[in-house]
Amino acid sequence: MDKLSLLGIALGLAAIVGGHVLEHGLISALFQPTAFLIVAGGTLGAILLQTPAQRFLRGVKLLKWVFVPPVMEDRQQINLIVQWSLRARREGLLALENALPQIRDPFLHKGLQLLVDGASPEHLREVMEVEISTYEEEMRQSARIWDSAGGYSPTIGILGAVLGLIQTMTKLTEPKQLGAGIAVAFVATIYGVGFANLIYLPIANKLKTLIARQVSAKEMLLDGLEGIAQGDNPHLIESRLESYQFRETVKPTRMSARR
Secondary structure, eight states: OOHHHHHHHHHHHHHHHHHHHHTTOOGGGGOOHHHHHHHHHHHHHHHHHHSOHHHHHHHHHTHHHHHSOOOOOHHHHHHHHHHHHHHHHHHOGGGGGGGGGGOOOHHHHHHHHHHHTTOOHHHHHHHHHHHHHHHHHHHHHHHHHHHHHHHHHHHHHHHHHHHHHHHHHTTTTOGGGHHHHHHHHHHHHHHHHHHIIIIIHHHHHHHHHHHHHHHHHHHHHHHHHHHHHHTOOHHHHHHHHHGGGGSOTTSOOHHHHHO
16 A cells, blocks of 8 residues: 555645635535536546546556555566576476476466567567557556646636636625525535645546556566577576665656657
8 A cells, every 4th residue: 555645645635625714715615516427528528528437447457556556576487487497498498398387477478478489689679569569558558537637627727617606696686596506606616626636636647647657667677588589698687687776766658759
């Protein structure tokens, strides 16, 4: 569990609500179901319109990464690659075939299968780089729904404010009902801007960092598999792979570097 993410959300909301209370505002004034429906429903509708169903569902599933990040097992994977390297040098690449049934990671399984099949280092890298690029692009596109939500939400909030003011203008002859319309107008704006800057955009940025870390892990595995294919010394492979553990996860990704 990523406690920092929970703390961030709690602190952000507490700061806004606390500031409102310090100004002698009523907490109940911030809870307007109509405003919430306009902002949340409008934002969701815009995202659904622009996003294919499968990509949208994947983006929603990625939300759990913000609070429960994927477990990184760099050290274990490095040890595994080194073991394969030692075995390949002693018994040949075909000896690694017995390890295939034990590999659950599709990426690693495919790379090991290419090794066993006798693929050249160049062909191995070419095939696996396509896998990495495809994975990165799909994951980044899925995570982009949160970026989109951060862009649409403030605008929908303004739309909700305008609707609230229109409602208010139609009841100028009924002063008692003016307050509700004005409240919806201003609270809709708060919801739109608040959701975007406290929830949607932070989620999107955190997912980008986690995806970049996943891509880096795959690049590490590819480097190790290529080293085995080239017959590199196991200690040299281990030393090279260990350097990946110290890379900054927010480094430019493969796709962004091309742009």
